[in-house]
Amino acid sequence: MISVLYVDDDLTLLELGKLFLERTGEFQVELRDSAVEAVELLKNTSFDIILSDYEMPVMNGLEFLKEVRSTLGEIPFILFTGRGREEVVIQALNDGADYYLQKGGDPKPQFVELTHKMKLAVQRRNIGIELKESEQRYREVVETQSEFICRFTPGGITVFVNEAYCNYFGIKREEIIGQRFIPDIPEDDREKVHTHFALLTQDSPVGEIEHRIRMPDGSLRWHRWRDLAIFNEKGTLIEYQSLGRDITDRKQVEEELKQFESLYRAVFENTGAASIIIGPTTLILRANSGWEKLTGVPIAEQENKLSWTKFIDEDDVKRMVEYHHIRRKDPSLAPTVYECRTHNEADGSVHTCIVHVDVIPGSDNSIASLVDITNQKQYAEEVQAANEELTATQEELQAQFEELKRNQEIIQESEEKYRRILENMQDVYYQTDKEGKIILTSPSATSVLGYPDNTEYYGKNVADALYYNPEDRKVFLTAIEKTGKVENYEVTLRKGDGTPITVLTSSHRYYDNTGNYLGIEGLFRDISERKQMEIRLNESENLHRAVFDNTGTIILVVESDNTIVYANKKFVQLSGYSKEKLEGKMCWTDFIMPEDLIKMKEYHRIRRANPASPPPVYPFRFVDRFGKMRYCINNVAMIPGTERSVASAIDITDQVIAETEYHTIFENIQDVFYRSDSEGKIILISPSVITVLGYESLSELIGKKIAETLYLNPQDRETFLRDMKEHGSVTNYEVQLKKKDGTPITVLTSSHYYYDHQGNYLGIEGIFRDITERKQIEILYKTIFDKTGIPMLILNEDLVISDMNAEFEQAFGYTRSEIIGQLQWPDLIADEDRGRMIEYYALQKKNLSALLENNAFTYVLKNGETKDGMVCITTIPGTRKSLISIENIADLEETRTKLKSTEEEMNQLLNQLPDYVIIHEGETIVYVNDEGARLMGKPPEEIIGTSVLSFATPEYHDLLIQNIGFRYQGISIKPYLIEVAIPSGERRWLEVRSASLAGRLKDTTLAVLTDVTEQKKAEIALKESELQYRTIIENMQDLVYRADLSGNLIMISPAGVRLAGFSSADEMIGCNISHMFYSNPGERENLLELLQKDEKVTNFPTSLVDKHGNIHQVTVSSQFYRDIHGNIIGIEGILHDVTEIKKAEEAVLLANRKLNLLTKITRHDINNQLVALLGYLTILDESLMGSPEHEFAEKAVSIAERISSIIQFTKQYEEIGVKSPIWQNIRKITCDASEQVHLGSVIIKNDISEDIEVFADPLLVKIIYNLIENAVRYGETITTIRFYEEEASNMVLICEDDGVGVIPEEKERIFERGYGRNTGLGLALCRDILTITDISIIETGEFGRGARFEISIPSTGWRKIPRD
DSSP states (O other): OEEEEEEOSOHHHHHHHHHHHHTTTSEEEEEESSHHHHHHHHTTOOOSEEEEOSOOSSSOHHHHHHHHHHHHOSOOEEEEESOOOHHHHHHHHHTTOSEEEEOOSOHHHHHHHHHHHHHHHHHHHHHHHHHHHHHHHHHHHHHTOSSEEEEEOTTOBEEEEOHHHHHHHTOOHHHHTTSBOOOBOOHHHHHHHHHHHHTOOSSSOEEEEEEEEEOTTSOEEEEEEEEEEEEOTTSOEEEEEEEEEEOHHHHHHHHHHHHHHHHHHHHHHHSSSEEEEEOTTSBEEEEOHHHHHHHTSOGGGTTTTOBGGGGBOHHHHHHHHHHHHHHHHOGGGSOSEEEEEEEOTTTOOEEEEEEEEEEOTTSSOEEEEEEEOHHHHHHHHHHHHHHHHHGGGHHHHHHHHHHHHHHHHHHSOHHHHHHHHHHHOSSEEEEEETTSBEEEEOTTHHHHHOOSOGGGSTTSBHHHHTBSSTHHHHHHHHHHHHHSEEEEEEEEEEOTTSOEEEEEEEEEEEEOTTOOEEEEEEEEEEOOOHHHHHHHHHHHHHHHHHHHHHSSSEEEEEOTTSBEEEEOHHHHHHHSSOHHHHTTTOBGGGGBOHHHHHHHHHHHHHHHHOTTSSOSEEEEEEEOTTOOEEEEEEEEEEOTTSSOEEEEEEEOHHHHHHHHHHHHHHHHOSSEEEEEETTSBEEEEOTTHHHHHOOSOGGGTTTSBHHHHHBSSTHHHHHHHHHHHHHSEEEEEEEEEEOTTSOEEEEEEEEEEEEOTTOOEEEEEEEEEEOHHHHHHHHHHHHHHHHSOSOEEEEOTTSBEEEEOHHHHHHHOOOHHHHTTTOBGGGGBOHHHHHHHHHHHHHHHTTOGGGOSOOEEEEEOTTSOEEEEEEEEEEOTTSSOEEEEEEEHHHHHHHHHHHHHHHHHHHHHHHHOSSEEEEEETTEEEEEOHHHHHHHTSOHHHHTTSBGGGGSOGGGHHHHHHHHHHHHTTOOOOOEEEEEEOTTSOEEEEEEEEEEEOSOSSOEEEEEEEEOHHHHHHHHHHHHHHHHHHHHHHHOSSEEEEEETTSBEEEEOHHHHHHHTOSOGGGTTTOBHHHHTBSSHHHHHHHHHHHHHHSEEEEEEEEEEOTTSOEEEEEEEEEEEEOTTSOEEEEEEEEEEOHHHHHHHHHHHHHHHHHHHHHHHHHHHHHHHHHHHHHHHHHHHHHTTTSTTHHHHHHHHHHHHHHHHHHHHHHHHHTTTTSOOEEEEHHHHHHHHHHTSOOTTOEEEEOOOTTEEEEEOTTHHHHHHHHHHHHHHHOSSOOEEEEEEEESSSEEEEEEESSSOOOGGGTTGGGSTTOSSSOSOHHHHHHHHHHTTTOEEEEOOBTTTBOEEEEEEOGGGEEEOOOO
C-alpha cells in the first residue's frame, strides 16, 4: 500500500481524487486543503508520495515543493494542477518535482495516468535509495584511501577517479570523467611507461612502476603506480585500474642522502684542516690530504695501519691518550679543544696545532681536526710581549677614560666606545651575577688568564673557576659589603693551566634602574711582578704628565677670578700664545666668542657656589689670537678642596664641518644611503634612490617595509638579517632589489647595526650601490675568460696573478697553486722585454697603450722555453684588475690575414647598409660609408676631415656636442633624433645610435644614423587623425568604447563615462567590462561568441549596470580591431541607450498583465469546479449506462467539455504579448513543435537553414505547433509537411503539405474567430501573436493539392547567425 498526501485548496477535488485513487486498492490517501497544514503534518508523519496543487493561498505548490525538498529530501512529489504555463512547469521540474500533470478534460484517463506516474515515482525512489546505499558503500571504501585510484580505457578515456586523485591533480571529477586525461610525464620517462603497460598481459596483468610526473606548476614529482590490466571473457583488454602514490619525499630523502655523502666526502677532504677519523684503539681509520701534508707520510701508509700517537710530541702523547679513553666513557669529561705539537716524518719539522675532537654519534670512533697555528703562535707571543710593554699605561688611561667619559658621550655613542675599550684594554673587565656566577669578561681575559675561549668559565662560580684559594672569595665579599666597593684590592687567581696569578682589582656592586642588586663588576690587573710594577708606576707618573700635554684635548686649570693657572700643549697650540704668556697672566675669558661669554661666566660663578648646578658639559666657540674661530665642547669640574676648576675641551670644528659636508654629500651621493628601524621600515634614504630605483619622491618609500618594497625576493631579506646577526655587519654584500617598475637590479651593500646613546638597538643603516651593469660585465668577462681559447690571466693592481684559465695552464706549464698569488706577471717575461712590458702596462692604465708601437713580447714557460707572443692588457670595468691575453705570433699572423679579410668584408657590409655610418674622433669625421656620403651629396673623401656637426641642422648642434661629451665620459646615451638638410633642400629625420671605440689615442665614436622621416611623418599624421577622431568621439551622445581581448577598458567616450555614473574616464580605464558593467556577464560571452563567428555584430540587445546600480538597456554594435600585422588585439564598438524605449514597452506589458490578473483568478476557480463537475458527470454517465437518462448525462458531459475548451482558449490568449519578443532559431523551434504533435505516418521535412533567427513573441513555437497539428488533423490524404524559407527584401517562411488543402472561399475566413470545424480560434490567435512584431501570415495553397501558409518577416526581424 502506497501512502499519499494530497494537498489542494479545493475540497471537492480532494474528495474526488481520494475516491479515484483508493478505488484501485493500491493507495491510502491523506487530505489537506493548504500547504501550511501539510508542512505541519509532515513534521510527525511520513508518506511515500506527495500530490499537490499549484495555486493555493499563503503557500503555493512551488513554495511547498521547496519546503519539502529542504526538510524531507527526495520524497516523490507530483504537481497536479490546472496551471499549465511553461515557466511553472520548468520551475517545478528544476525545483525537484518528479512529474507535472495538468488538470482538465476527461478525469478517468487523467487519474489512470496519475496513478501510473505515482507508482513509477515511488518505484524510482526505492530503486534510487538502494543504488545510493550500494554506491555509498563502494565510495566509502574508495574515497577513504590516501592512494590515487583511477580507471581508464586502453584509449586513455577516464572512467573513474577517487577524491584523492582529484585533490592531488587539482581537478574536479566532472572535468575528467569521460575525458582523455594523461598526466604530463617527462620525455625521459615516457618510453619506460609505455614498455611497462605493454608488458601487462592476461597471464601477467599486474605490474609496478616508478616514474616522474610534471605538475601544473612546473614542478616534478615522483610516483609509484601499481597497475592492473582488466580483460573481458573474450580476452580483450577493456580497462586499466591504477593505484598510485606520491613518493617524492622518499626520493628526495634518497637524493639528499647521496648528496650528503658526496658533500661529506668533499668537506672532509677540503676542510682546510688536517682531519682524521680515529678508532677506539687510536688507529687512524681515515685521513685527508691536510693530515698527509702535516705528517709527511702518504695516506695509504697510515689508514688502518698506524696510530695517530706516532705523530704527536712525546710530551703531549700521555695527556692526549688519556683524553682519548676518557672521551669514550663520558665525552663531557674530556676537553674537545686543546693544543698539542706534531712532528713531520718527512722533514722533521715540529708544528703547534689546535686540536678539535668529537665522538661520532652512534659509534666508538671520533673525528679530530688539527689546525696548524705555528706561525700564529709565534705572532701571538710577539703581540703578548708588546702588550706587556703597554700595560704600564693602563691605570692612567683608565683615569683619563673616567675623566673624559662625559665628553665622549656627546661626541659619540657611549656604548660603542665602551665596547671598543673593552675589546682593546689589557686589564680584564669582569661581571658576575648576585650568586657569584661569571656572566662576562673582556677579551683581554684570554691572555691574562690563559683560556683560549672566555666562554669556558661562563656560568661557573667565580670562586671555583678563577680563585686560586676559593676561601679568599669570602674575604673579598666581606670587604665589599662594608662600602659597596673595593679599590686596588689584591687577590690571587688561577690561570687556565692552574698556575697562580696575583691581580689588583677595583670592583663594586651594580644595580638595575630600580635599585635592585644584580651582582659585582670591576677591573683586575696582573701585578705578579712587583718590582717591574714599581718601575712601571714611575713611568706611568711621567706618562700622566705626557698624556696631560698630549691627550689631544684642551685642558686648563683656572682660578676663581678666571686666571689661567695651567694650560696644556693643545691649548697653547690652539690659542697662538706661548705657555709663559698664558699661565698666570691671561684669563680664559679672553678666548671666548662674546655671544657665548655671558653664559659661560655665569656658569663659572654658580659652579663655585654649587658645583652640581651648572651643566658640566656644553658647547662654545673658541677664538685664537688671530681671530680664527673653532667649535668646541667643554667639560668643567671643580678641583676638590680648592676654588680652582679644571676645564677639558675638545675641538669639534672638523666634525661640524664634516657634518655640513655630510649633508651636502648625502644630498648628492650617487650611491644610496638608507636607514631602517627595528621593524625593517625605511626611516631615512638619500635622494639618489630616485635615480637608482626609479621612484619619483622619497615619500613613496619612507615608512614602507624594506623587504616588501625594495627586495626582488622578500625571503632574501631574512638571509641578509641572519648574516647581519652572525657578523654584526656586512661588507660588499650582494643582493637583488627591484625598481619601482619591478625591474630587477643587483646591488652591493655595506650595512651595520646602529644604536642610541644608551646602547639600545635602533635598526640597520648602510649604503648600497647599483652593480647591475658590472655584474653583466663580470659575466661577459668570465665567459671570455673561460671560453675564448686564448691563454689569459687576471692581475691585481700590484701585478700579482689572481686567476688564470685552462689555456694558460696548458700553454705555460704551471699549475694554479704554483702561480696564483705567488708570481707577478712581469716574472713570466724574458729579461730583455720586462721593462718594456711594465711600460706597456702603465700606458694601458692611462688608456695610452696605442703609443707603444710594438706589443710583441718574449715570455718564458715553466720548462725554461721562450716564445714570442702578442700581449693585450684590458682593465676590467668597475675593478682595479686587469685582463691579460697572450697570442702566439705565428698564430697571430694567420689571424691578421683573416682579420684583413674580415675588415674588407666589414667595409663591404657597412657600404651595403641602408643606414648612414660615420666614425668620428672628437667632432672630426674619419670614416663615412657610401650611404652617408649619398645623403650629404658628396664623395667620402670630401666629408672625411669635416665636423660631425655638418650632418645636423644648426638647432641640433648643442645636442650633438652634449651627447658626444657624455659618450666620452662613459655615460650611456639612448638613441635620439636630429634633423638634416640634404642638398635638395629637403629636411630628413635621423635616429642616432652611437658607441665608443676603445683602444684609440683619441676619443672615437661609431655612429649609426637611421632615416626615420617616413615614420615621423606617419606619427604626425596619426596625431592629427587622433585629434579629429577624439573631437568626434567626445561630442557623440552614444557610448564609444575600446577594450583589449581580456575585456579591460582602454578607451571610453565622455558619453560612456556619464552613462556609467563616473566623473572621469581615468576611473574606468583598466576596469573589466564583464565584471563591472554587464548586469549579466553571460551576455558579453554571447556577444563574443557572435563576434568570433562573423567578426562584427549589429544592434545586439543587452543591459548594463552603472556605478550606482541603475540598469540601462542598450544595443551594441561591435567589431574586432587589429594591429599593423593584422592580429586581433581587442574589441571596439558603439552602444546606444534604449532604456527609455524599454521602459515604455514594459509599461504596456505591465498594463496587460494587470488586465489579465482578474481573468486568471476567475479562470482558476472555474477550472477547479469544472474538473470536479466532469469527474462526477463521468461517474454519473457510467452509472446511467443503458437507462433513458443516459442521453442527458452525455449531453451534460459534452457541454462541460465545451466550457473547458473555451477556458483553455482564454488562457492561451492571455499569454499573447505578456513576454518581450526575443531572437529565436526558427529551425530549432520547428523541430521542438513537431516533437509535441502525434504525427502518425505523416513525415516532417525541415529544410529551414540552420543559421536563421527570427525576432518574435516567445509563443512562436505554438504557432508552428498549431500549423502542424491542423495539417495532421484536417489534411485527410496528407503524407508530408515541409518547412523552408525564401529570401527577398523580406524573408518568407513557408509551411506546405500534400493534403486536401483549403477551398478558395475559406482562405481568409480561417483566420477569423468562430469559423471552422472546431472553434476556429487557433489561426486567429496565430495571426494576433505574429502581428506583435509586424509579421504577417496568409494561406496561398491550391485546393486539392495541399495547404500552403506564408509567414512574411520584415528585414529588421530576422538575421543569420553562423552555427558551429
